[in-house]
Amino acid sequence: MVDAKKQDPRSKFPPVEGGKSRYNLTSGKYMKIWQGPQHPGITGNMSLELTVCGDEVVDCKTHVGYLHRGFEKLMERRKYIQCFPLVCRICVPEPDFNEYLFAECVEELAGIQIPERAKWLRALTLEMARLTSFLMWIGGQAGSFGMGTIGQWTVTMRDYMLDLFEELSGGRIYHMYIIPGGVRADLPEGYEGRVESTLKQIEKVLKDVELALMHNYVFKKRAKGLGIITPDMVDEYGITGPNARGSGVKRDIRKDNPYLIYDQLDFEIVTETGSDAYARTWVRMKEMYQSIDLIRQMMKKMPKEGPFFQKLPNVLHWKVPAGQTYHKSECTRGEYGFYMVSDGTELPRRVYVRGPSYTHAVTLMERLAVNTNIADTAGLMVSLHTYPPEIER
Template identity: 65%
Template structure:
């Protein structure tokens, strides 16, 4: 496979020269340039944010990210809610990955209150987080392939995501938002026959991933459009705050599950998936391997978790719970990187300040605005999805 870095319009003589800051002076009245808005109605999974593109021909010369189409003021709302009332709010910060929000919020609260979560609850939380990862990746496959013209793959993967959501419905009663994790533990044990039904779902997903290998990763169109495209230099990782698969594809093994072990991850056997070419194809490949790793981890969890046990630690009455004064930061590895909650308590029944650290905050604004320059407009959507961004995290 040709690993040459992808460039378009190699003859630069028709393009304006860059100024001292490395940018070009855009004069819209010259009629050479066109302002083009991508979004916020873009049907891909990166919807609800828009990119103000300045294009010359079909090449992007300048880009500005616009967010705010989905701002619901979660962080402010939480300051006016008791801690327990925040649980229906936090899960809505990232639609496809509500469980990471629940976990980070609950664990920050438990740390401040000095509550030890029972072992069984820890296993169930680990399970729910991995199931959440699985369905989020399945949704991403649809977005990535759709952005490069293979819409049918999205239909398959959304069907499989629905199978995972069926399991979520059995376990938690909710499909998209679960509110399964509570301070001190979780809401319930596994229903009868859950493991077997989950295993059937996992087998279906594995079979699907074989198909994905053929129709997506060995597809000439997908390869031509993704290999060498959207390069992230490893030196940008700290400079831009890149985490998760976007950093791992650049060869930097960042994974909160390994680096800052939480829940039952230290008892599970897995290696961090790392790539080296750091292009769209490598990032897609990392996510595919991560998805299969989740399948493996769910099996390991089932094999190692006890059948029964306490699922909730004793806590004060949640309506009158005064969390001790202090501040902390709790993190977890979601599909896009480091997810974290910074919680400040003033010792009252209401949080003083909650700040959600979503990986998209860094990936979708500063990084995307840099990467998108000199990209063909047809590749913009594919590039956005390859960073796996969710706008609601930017404008919590």
């Protein structure tokens, strides 16, 4: 802690009094700027209260709460099956993880085994959701460095993926496809061919994105060295997913604690060692190719027929036995988990949603933003890939 009396008056950082930085905003040396709550690079609303000295950020505070819809409270007053239309809305670009984890928790507490084919269909939708979410993210990442065209290419590709979801589940954004006992429907006829042709299109566009973004002088110059996450920060700040893998930390729940059928697929954990925004972008680019490969593997290895749904008791009067459990999965941002407590009644006692953005967007962002240029703050924020709805639930 810097003593106010001893501090060099030329320092860009303000004196600390009583454990808090004291900015004299009337001095003309500092200025407060709000970034957000609307920003095209993040899905949802979140604002950064930035204190800048010149064009350099000296303090950052994350504000959330613009999208609080009280999902966890609502679920305490609804029957298990009534929670399904709710949970998917916690994360807009990747709703399937909420459906899967909620279903998995209920099934474990109720002692329900799902058919083998349902596991494959669940994994297929989760991997398709990952690819769809990455396609949306890369638009934000490129756009925050002034390359809006790339976002237009990838959002088009995302729309083709949404077409596939619509065909499978009837919904483009919220699918409500994964339900306790399995999945709602089988693959439509000829679906495999349509998936393959969409994947080919996406692969082609990703090659263009790679050329236009990853080898772009401006992007390299600005993203390299931005938002360094050292490997020892990973455990300290609870960092998971591509943010950790971009620092060379080889962790992926799909590999470490395989769920569904991931242990039957052939893939390696993608890592980079740059630790900066550029390295994180590479990890996500490579994970998009990985997702494409995994979808193809699933299509090939999946049992071609068999049941995809296990009959449930009357869901309107369904009492799930008392107990507690925690299930997790690897979404595009890292560890996504559901902690569920049942007291043996028809309503869940408590459902807690663990979203990776909770740590990335608040504590980590507040630390990484300090010392960055104001113009790079948006790029930094998007490089952490945050979705505010999962912070405030």
